[in-house]
Amino acid sequence: MNGIMNYTCDCHCDSVLNVVRGEGGTLVNEYNVSREGPFLQLFAAWTENGSGLCDRRASEFTGIEPSDIFKLAVKMVETVRENAPLENMTFCESTAEVLKASSQGRNIAMASMEGCGCVDTLEKLHYLRKLGVRFATLTWNPSNILASGCSATGTSEDRGLTDYGREFIKECGKLGIAVDLSHASDKTMRDVLEEDCCAVFASHSNFREVCDHVRNLPPDVAEEIVNRGGFIGLNTYLPFVIEDVPFELYDAEMILHHVYYAADNGWLGSLGFGFDIDGVEAYARDVPLDRSIHDTYMKILSENSCLHEDTLRAIRGGNFFDFLERKLN
Numbered sequence: 001m002n003g004i005m006n007y008t009c010d011c012h013c014d015s016v017l018n019v020v021r022g023e024g025g026t027l028v029n030e031y032n033v034s035r036e037g038p039f040l041q042l043f044a045a046w047t048e049n050g051s052g053l054c055d056r057r058a059s060e061f062t063g064i065e066p067s068d069i070f071k072l073a074v075k076m077v078e079t080v081r082e083n084a085p086l087e088n089m090t091f092c093e094s095t096a097e098v099l100k101a102s103s104q105g106r107n108i109a110m111a112s113m114e115g116c117g118c119v120d121t122l123e124k125l126h127y128l129r130k131l132g133v134r135f136a137t138l139t140w141n142p143s144n145i146l147a148s149g150c151s152a153t154g155t156s157e158d159r160g161l162t163d164y165g166r167e168f169i170k171e172c173g174k175l176g177i178a179v180d181l182s183h184a185s186d187k188t189m190r191d192v193l194e195e196d197c198c199a200v201f202a203s204h205s206n207f208r209e210v211c212d213h214v215r216n217l218p219p220d221v222a223e224e225i226v227n228r229g230g231f232i233g234l235n236t237y238l239p240f241v242i243e244d245v246p247f248e249l250y251d252a253e254m255i256l257h258h259v260y261y262a263a264d265n266g267w268l269g270s271l272g273f274g275f276d277i278d279g280v281e282a283y284a285r286d287v288p289l290d291r292s293i294h295d296t297y298m299k300i301l302s303e304n305s306c307l308h309e310d311t312l313r314a315i316r317g318g319n320f321f322d323f324l325e326r327k328l329n
Helices: 015-020 053-064 071-085 095-103 124-131 165-176 186-195 218-226 252-264 293-305 309-327
Strands: 008-013 040-046 087-089 105-114 133-137 179-180 232-233 270-275
Touching: 008 105, 008 186, 008 232, 008 270, 008 293, 008 309, 015 040, 015 053, 015 071, 040 133, 040 309, 053 071, 071 105, 071 124, 095 105, 095 309, 124 133, 124 165, 165 179, 165 186, 165 232, 186 218, 218 232, 232 252, 252 293, 270 309
Parallel strands: 008 040, 040 105, 087 105, 105 133, 133 179, 232 270
Antiparallel strands: none
């Protein structure tokens, strides 16, 4: 795996939504491309807000009816596949393809689902797998047919996995699709981990012990993800980073509290990036958007921590490659 140590890996980017909306965007923006070396990016097909604004705008451009959310999800995955080579990326569906592309120093694109409420049959799940989807976030914030979303955490509505949700994650295990616990409720996360039937990770979530937000991972969940050989991608969205700080006072180095927490718990070997690119309202005030966000954060990590250079490279990309090799062959 030595050849991948100069890679930047990021596990959550929403750019494909802008492309499908016809807003003139591209999958890759200047600020989410590492200038220090090649990159691997997971592009999320997000359709979980039902017939809301994102789907109406996308349907106007694609001609897909707002009610046919699954077709929109398929369109988003197909857009990643089609646009990747146009933007100097190789679309990869397997670890073997990732390793081959990385040996050639190629930029890599992979596809994920964010919210699977539209995947209401296992046949649809199989279809997404044939399209190259290898990662599935069960819910967005609301609950769906699979499970309770994070908005139900701490309420009587947090019922965890549904019966169909249990079937779904078992099928994910058979198909080699990693189940993403980001956005899930506490009971959903624990229900998934109890089943032990699939690869698990959290693509863009921080630690609740550091910042008390329902989108962050409780300590027992984070520990079990690590124990199961999973992966945790740090999210730079302010409400998940630190409490009671307004955006105008948000500095990028505040993410270090989560890195130190992971270090104290021995989790640095499972840590990486899930920066929610194009999916957040604003970035830290000292993060310039005319250069790579990831390079900026790596500079902060290098200058403000005592982490060894090998550990820094692993956080930057090596840990995610290791996760792929362990869990998604």
